[in-house]
Amino acid sequence: MIVFDLQCRDECGAFEAWFGSNAEYEEQHSAGLVQCPVCQSTDVRKAPMAPSVPKKSGDGAIAKLAALQGELLKNSRWVGDEFTETARAMHLGEIEQQQVHGNATLEQAKSLAEDGVPVAPLPLPVTPPSQVN
Numbered sequence: 001m002i003v004f005d006l007q008c009r010d011e012c013g014a015f016e017a018w019f020g021s022n023a024e025y026e027e028q029h030s031a032g033l034v035q036c037p038v039c040q041s042t043d044v045r046k047a048p049m050a051p052s053v054p055k056k057s058g059d060g061a062i063a064k065l066a067a068l069q070g071e072l073l074k075n076s077r078w079v080g081d082e083f084t085e086t087a088r089a090m091h092l093g094e095i096e097q098q099q100v101h102g103n104a105t106l107e108q109a110k111s112l113a114e115d116g117v118p119v120a121p122l123p124l125p126v127t128p129p130s131q132v133n
């Protein structure tokens, strides 16, 4: 399903309509089946797409998750590709315990879990500090 913002004349304003696809919309529109809910006119067109960014920062589940993750990683050190070795070394007591995060392949994460090393996937991908401008 796809939702379009459609627009009649200015007096009617914009309204939303659901279609199976863009092609279905085009088909129904050219067949005169897409009507303005206010004046029943079929002279409607697609409204300019509203930008899909949240109106306020801090809105939405992703933003909440990002904030939560930021809190989680505040005291965590980025170790990048060294993650697997670092986590294993800490687990074996070879280096000091601390919270770290970094890259691990699914295979690496699996082998860590099998060895009893506590690892958890992060809810969101992390931008490595070296890539942050």
Ligand SMILES: [Zn+2]
Pocket: 008, 009, 012, 036, 037, 038, 039, 040, 041
């Ligand atoms: Zn209308």
